[in-house]
Amino acid sequence: MKGIITGGIVIFCSVMAGAQTNDTLMIRNIADEILKNSAAYENLRVLTKQIGPRLAGSAGMVKSESWGYELLKKTGADTVWMQECLVPYWVRGGKDEVIVQSGEIKKNLAVIALGNSTGSGAKGVTADIIEVASFDELEAKKDLVKGKIVFFNYHFKRSFVHTFRGYGDAVKYRGQGPSTASKYGAVGVMIRSISHGENNVPHTGSTRYDSNYAKIPAVAIGLQDADWLSAALKEKKMDATIKTYGYFKPDTTGHNIIAEWRGSTHPEEIITVGGHLDSWDNCEGAHDDGAGCVQTIEILRAFKAIGYKPKRTIRFVLFANEENGLRGGLKYAEAAKQKNEKHLFALESDAGGFTPRGFGFSASAEVLAKVKTWEPLLSLYGTAVYPGGGGADIGPLHRELGTPMAGLDPDSQRYFDYHHAANDVFEAVNRRELELGAVNMAALIYLVDQYGL
Ligand SMILES: [Zn+2]
Numbered sequence: 416m417k418g419i420i421t422g423g424i425v426i427f428c429s430v431m432a433g434a435q436t437n438d439t440l441m442i443r444n445i446a447d448e449i450l451k452n453s454a455a456y457e458n459l460r461v462l463t464k465q466i467g468p469r470l471a472g473s474a475g476m477v478k479s480e481s482w483g484y485e486l487l488k489k490t491g492a493d494t495v496w497m498q499e500c501l502v503p504y505w506v507r508g509g510k511d512e513v514i515v516q517s518g519e520i521k522k523n524l525a526v527i528a529l530g531n532s533t534g535s536g537a538k539g540v541t542a543d544i545i546e547v548a549s550f551d552e553l554e555a556k557k558d559l560v561k562g563k564i565v566f567f568n569y570h571f572k573r574s575f576v577h578t579f580r581g582y583g584d585a586v587k588y589r590g591q592g593p594s595t596a597s598k599y600g601a602v603g604v605m606i607r608s609i610s611h612g613e614n615n616v617p618h619t620g621s622t623r624y625d626s627n628y629a630k631i632p633a634v635a636i637g638l639q640d641a642d643w644l645s646a647a648l649k650e651k652k653m654d655a656t657i658k659t660y661g662y663f664k665p666d667t668t669g670h671n672i673i674a675e676w677r678g679s680t681h682p683e684e685i686i687t688v689g690g691h692l693d694s695w696d697n698c699e700g701a702h703d704d705g706a707g708c709v710q711t712i713e714i715l716r717a718f719k720a721i722g723y724k725p726k727r728t729i730r731f732v733l734f735a736n737e738e739n740g741l742r743g744g745l746k747y748a749e750a751a752k753q754k755n756e757k758h759l760f761a762l763e764s765d766a767g768g769f770t771p772r773g774f775g776f777s778a779s780a781e782v783l784a785k786v787k788t789w790e791p792l793l794s795l796y797g798t799a800v801y802p803g804g805g806g807a808d809i810g811p812l813h814r815e816l817g818t819p820m821a822g823l824d825p826d827s828q829r830y831f832d833y834h835h836a837a838n839d840v841f842e843a844v845n846r847r848e849l850e851l852g853a854v855n856m857a858a859l860i861y862l863v864d865q866y867g868l
Contacts, residue, residue, distance in 0.1 A: 438792055438865070442858045446796060448717045449854045455713040456846040458486065459706065459768075463699035463841040470530075470696040471736040472504025472667045479692050483672040483708065483733040490712055491719045492674030492731065500746035502669035502736040505531050507696055508660030513605065513634055515544065515644060517653040524644065525615045525637035526605070527697055529589060529622040530739050530835075533630040534660035540564070540603045540632055541656040546648050550587075550595060561600030564655050566636075567592045568645050571611040571831070578611065578827040579766065582834075585609045586620070593633040594625035603657045604633040607641040612832040615639035619695050620835045621739045632659045669693075669735040671743045674715065678727040684867070687730045687747075687761040687818075688714060688860055691737035691808050698839040702830065706768030706844060708733050710823075710853040717857055725864050727759060734808035737765070738835075741807060748811035758818040760863045763806025764856060767833070768849040769825035771797050774859060775804015778819035782868050786821075789862045798823075798855045819868055823856055 449455075466482055469475035480497065487495045511528040514521060528534070546566040547553045553565065567588045575581040586609050593604045608618040615637035624630045634657060636644065647653060672692065678684065690707020694700020711731050718725070735743030751758055762774075774793075776783055783802055790800050805813055805820040813820040825848070833839040 438862065441861060442792055444721050445717055445857045445861060446854045448720050449713060449850050449857065452720065453713055453850045453853065454716055455709040455849055455853055458709040458712060459701060459844060459849065460841055462705045462708065463701045467699050468696045469692065469694050469700065470505070470738065471502035471669055471693050471740060472664065473696065476669060476693060480670050480672060483692055486712060487672060487674035487715070487731060490716050492715060493677050495672070495674045497670035498673055498746060498750060500669055500671065500735055500742045501666045502742045503740045504664040504667045505739055506662060506664060508534055508662055511634055512658040513636070513655055515653050515655045517647070517651050520647070524640040525617050526634040527617040527619045528659040528661050529593070529633045529635060530619050530695065531621050531623070532593065532633045532659065532661045534662055535603070535632040535657050536660065537658065539656045539658040541654060542602050543652060543654050544648060546645060553595060553599070557599045560596060563601055564603040564605060564657065565596035565601045566644065567604065567606040568641060569607060571609060573611055578831050581611065582609060582831060589620050589635065590623050593622050593631055594628050597628040597631045601631060603631050603655070605655065605657070606633070606635050608635045608638055610638060610831045610834065610836070612638060614832070614838070616836040616838050618834060618836045619697055632657045634659060669742065671735050671747055672733040674731040676715065676725055676729045678725050678729070680726045682728050683757050684727040684759045685730055685756055686727055686759055686860060686863055687732055687809065687812065688856060689732035689734055689808060690764050691735070691743065692733040693736050693738050695738055695835050697837050698835070699841055700839060701841045701844045702767040702833050702839050703835065704737065704765045706849055706852065707764035710764050710849065710856055713853040714857040714860055717853070727864050729860065729864065737807050744808035744811045747808070748815045751812060752815050758812055758816050760868055761809035761812050761818050761820045762823070762856060762859060763809045763820070764823040764852060765806050765808070766822065766827065767825050767830040768844040768852060769827070769829060770848045771823055771825050771852045771855045773799040773801060773824045774821045775824050776800065776802055776819065776821045777805045777813055778868070782819045785868060792862065793855060793858055796855050796858060797851060821859070823852055825852060
């Protein structure tokens, strides 16, 4: 096949028919604008380094909301508003600690309390440790659990190529581990961090207590220390002292930051693109989800810079409280339903600022078939289109209104090295990978805007 060259990209003639010629050139134009003049990386630097952690309720949340509001206004949306929602306000309350001991051995483990967990207080909880590899093993040993600290040493399955499947498989130990152990009388829980990384940085994330059982302290252990502990427990019995300080303050007011750009021919049809503005308190939240926020803003900047005029209304949304409540996503869908808005499509980037590989769609077969015809245009920039995906924040819109949704899938091999851990910082994000994500998102939004779904 013979190719032609536009803007440095080889395009084969089969792609060049009819409307696709214009689309090819338009997307090339968008990509050039982003790859040459993007503000995404600098915006991420400000969000992570000047604002930093921004868990719901915190001072960082408030600062990040003002930052997003001002930046979206400056970037040129028609209107920007803050959509109020009540958010939970969990605070870590102190430095989490676990000391394990047996005879002359005494070791401080690298730990972090699970988000939403109840602290032990300064006195701590001390008890013998019982290790289990799974819920099945816990069930088999349930008579031995009373008064003990349960160590869930469930390994992130390395055989999944798409690491989010490994996460989906393992994360139940974080979510349900504490209450499942408490049901049998455990006094504390330690879980192996939900990660396949090689370092010893512990990974936090939400846990959910079942109100039928006592709320017990719960921490995640760094992977190296989890391996050390497991090996040590094979030699001898050990006890642990867990000291954590987490508690909830009363719910407080948070906001989705929404920037709207009215469409010229179908203003009643709304396309939403977004990421979540909150992050865990132990990190800068660069990949999770500063990346998705600055990519979202970058699409608006690039469209404005090239003089694009959308046919449909595009909303650029920085969602509140994805991490430990999802109140932002729920509020957005609730308001859309109340106002009887017509939501055509929603796209989220919340899987890290890595090299884009594809868009996973939760949509009808007809919609997917239509989107599939755009794949030759997108694949020039690295993405494929396939079923299955979306985003936590746009999930309620999909469920409540039936809005087709998609999630940007970047390469996932490094995401769980950083996810909810102290090393999720600005320096962990590669500028070019971040920008390529924005390029692909912008291209998809452009195509949906042009042709509908
Ligand atoms: Zn996230």
